[in-house]
Amino acid sequence: MSMASLSRPALPRPARRGPALALVAAALVLAGCASTPPAERPAPVAQATPTPATPAVVAPSGPAAEPAPWLRARARWVPVDWAALPGWQADRAAELWPALRAGCARPLAAWAAVCARAQAFNPPDDGFAREFLQRELQPWRVESHDGETQGLATGYFEPLVAASRRPTAQFKVPLYRAPADLASRRPYWSRQQLDTLPAARAALAGLEIAWVASPLDALILQIQGSGRLRFTEADGRSRQVRLAFGGHNDQPYKSVGRWLIEQGEMRADGANWPAIRAWGERASPARLNEMLWSNPRMVFFREEALPDEAVAGPPPGPRGAQGVPLTAGRSVAVDPQAVPYGTPLWLDTTEPLAATPLQRLVMAQDTGGAIVGAVRIDLFWGAGELAEQQAGRMKQPLRVWALWPKGSLPPS
Structure with a gap:
C-alpha cells in the first residue's frame, strides 16, 4: 500500500488515539518554554561527559578514536x-x-x-x-543489522470529518466508545460481528459518540486511530472535538488496500487512500461491506475537547506514543526498538506529490503497528485536505540519520 496508515493497525497511544494522523498547519509551541532570543550566537557550552554504558561494539583505542557503532x-x-x-x-x-x-x-x-x-x-x-x-x-x-541503509517513508494524518450528535438521514454511521466488557472478552467481537450479530450490537448500545455520513469516514478515523469531528451548531457555527484512541477489539489488523489488490480491484502501486475511497464510493453496499469486514479490527474512541480556534489558534496535534503532541511535518512514527522516542532524525526522501527531494529534521514521537525496522518512518502531515493527499500517497524510498547528544549512548 502507498499509505502507512492503511497498513498500520491502530495501537494504544498514551493519552490519545491510536490511525499515528501534528497534523495541523501551525506548529505547537509549549507555553512558557521560550525566552527572548539571545542577541548573539551562544558560545560553546562546557559539558560534563556522562559515563556511557558499555557499547555493543568496543570502540578503537587512541586519542582520535571515533565513537563505535x-x-x-x-x-x-x-x-x-x-x-x-x-x-x-x-x-x-x-x-x-x-x-x-x-x-x-x-x-x-x-x-x-x-x-x-x-x-x-x-x-x-x-x-x-x-x-x-x-x-x-x-x-x-x-x-539494519546487515548494513541495509535504504528503507521506506510513508505518511499519516489527522482526519477531519463532518459529524452529528444524533443519527439523521445524512449521518447514520456510529462511532463508539469502548464497551465495558472489552477487557473481559479476548478477542472481542469482530467488525463483522459488531455490524451483524444482535448480541454484539447490543454490547455497543448507548455508546455512540457521534454519527458520520459514510462507513469510509468511520474507516479512515479507525485506520488513523484518531481524528477530529466537526459539528455544525444550530446557529450555523462550526465546532470541533478530537477523537482520541480508546481501545480496539484485539482482533488482527488486515489492510483493506491489500484486500483490494488480492481481489484484482487495484494494482499495488495504485492502492492509496484516495483510490480506496473512490472505489468504496462506487461499490455496491454488499461489496463495500465485504471490503470493510476483510479487516476484523474495530477501533473505539474517547472524546477530547479542543480549544476555541478563534481564540487560541489552530489546535495542537494529537498525542503520539511519546506522550507529547505531534507537530505537522516535523513529527514521525518510528520503530522504538530501532530509534528511541525523542530522537531528532534527518530524513532523506522525496515529496509524495511532486517527487522532489524531502530532506528535513524531524522528531521521533510516535509509533505504529506497521512501522517496523531500522530505516522506516511514518511522517505526520497534519490535518486537512492537503495533509490527507500527502499522507495518502506517500510511499517513498528513505535514508535516515539519528542525532544524539555527544558523549552519551542511547538506551539499549
Missing part, C-alpha cells in the same frame, strides 16, 4: 560527519524547535542537559539552529 534491537547506528547528511544546509532547521520542545517535555536522561539549553531560546534563524545542533549532537547513520 551502536547496536539496538532492530538497528545499527554508525557515526558519521555532518557532511554526510544530504541537504543538511538547506533545511529550515528553526522549524524543528516546536517539535523539539514538545519532545523535551518528556526527555530521556541523556537529553536533559541538551533540552534545558534548547528550551532557553527561540532560534532567530535556521543557521543559528543548525549551529546549536551541530555543537550539541553527533549524527549517526541508521541501518
